[in-house]
Amino acid sequence: MQQRFNQRVVIVTGAGSGIGEGVAERFFAEGASVVLAGRGRDKLQAVADRLGDETRLLVQPCDVADWGQVQALVRAAVERFGGLDVMVNNAGVAPEGDALDVSLDDWDQALQIDLTGVFHGCRAALPELLERGGCIVNMASVSGLGGDWAMAAYNAAKGGVVNLTRSLAMDFGERGVRVNAVCPSLTRSNMTEDMLKDEALMARFMDRLPLKRPAEPADIAGVVAFLASDDARFVNGVNLPVDGGVTASNGQPRM
Template identity: 50%
Template sequence: MVLITAAASGIGLAAATRLSREGARLALSDLRLDALEARAAELALPRDQLICSATDVRDVRQIEAFVAQAAGAFGRIDVLVNNAGIGRRGQVAGLADEDWRQVMDVTLDSVFYGARAALPHLTRTRGNIVNIASISGLAGDGGNAAYNAAKGAVVNLTRAMAVDHGPDGVRVNAVCPGLTVTPLTRKMRETPAVMDQFEERIPLARAGEADEIAAAIAFLASDEASYVTGVSLAVDGGLTAWTGQPVWRPKRSA
């Protein structure tokens, strides 16, 4: 039984789709219940295998209620996918308090709240957590200070929880996507100058698809990854493999 936050679109929806195909019962949450229910209907799961909940992940009580609802309905929790996250552009010197706080509330605090509520259940089932971090949590970006800080904290929180809860049989890992085709990246992807720079820097020369991120989530959540914990898996087309220095390529013969 799998809980997924921010599941109405993008990576969360892709993860729900992939895991439903693999037979998982799902508890899905999103701020927008109408959109969530519309997308969830496309999964064609029986009514007793699916819960949809309107949840504001900034509110600890709402997250706790979502976890309790899922545990009560299904009798167990096996996997928590902490997927919610937002960004606000800006350098530290010019970043407004409310923007910093909102990024931290949604992107970092929700991971803490969700994990804390789910861990007693996961300890009983020897389950696992998959946090959706970012390659922006593995290195810095220009003008993205709040998001870098929040995702970096998610990466290290993942490690800390893996150490703390490994003896209980609970695995905790993170997936770190690079540029991915989702509604949140649409504006960026529709700007040719930006995409040209990405394609120059990504060895696979393209953005990732949400289904490709979902495949990594499904692996880490599965028994196939039974000896994997504390890992932050970059799924980025090779972007973080590159130092950023000029690339030498051999001349092609005519």
């Protein structure tokens, strides 16, 4: 595998499972020193134990909804590895329900983790990234590019991430920091286990998914790594669908 991230330092939030774990594994495999962040120390430690080389890993529990904890996360990365080159804001939740069904607590949690948490990560990382010409990759979603039935909070939060990414790219690109986002569709993870077991639901997904399978975390991780690499040095402000072709459709049914 290429070693595009030798001597570079990467923070990945939500690194204890799913897409975040896959992203952390990809950066580690390409030579980066990786800070594994998330709310569950045990899950993060399990990822670290599997990856191995402790000299290039730091486990740092962090609730991205808490500004102080995110500041501490960035400080810990800099103290351990000497700086920061890439911030991957991946942590997220996905409560279900339309505007009448979703609880106010779930609404607040989705906005605090999925949107404010991304803002916290960007705000805390930017001073370090500006020093080294680093970059940010945010985890948006196809649900931020278009709406879903009965996902009001998630749609609102991910839509916010999409436009926050554009705003940051405009404000900081001229200062040497690129900001992009990836927009996955259905991806195999702990968050989608129940969906993947629902055969009728999966049949409807496959009717809309030209590649005829859910994404694996590694599918998303490869694109995150590309956006963070020098191969994407002229890519800025992009919200890139990684969706197997879902957004290629205009929404009309198969004829």
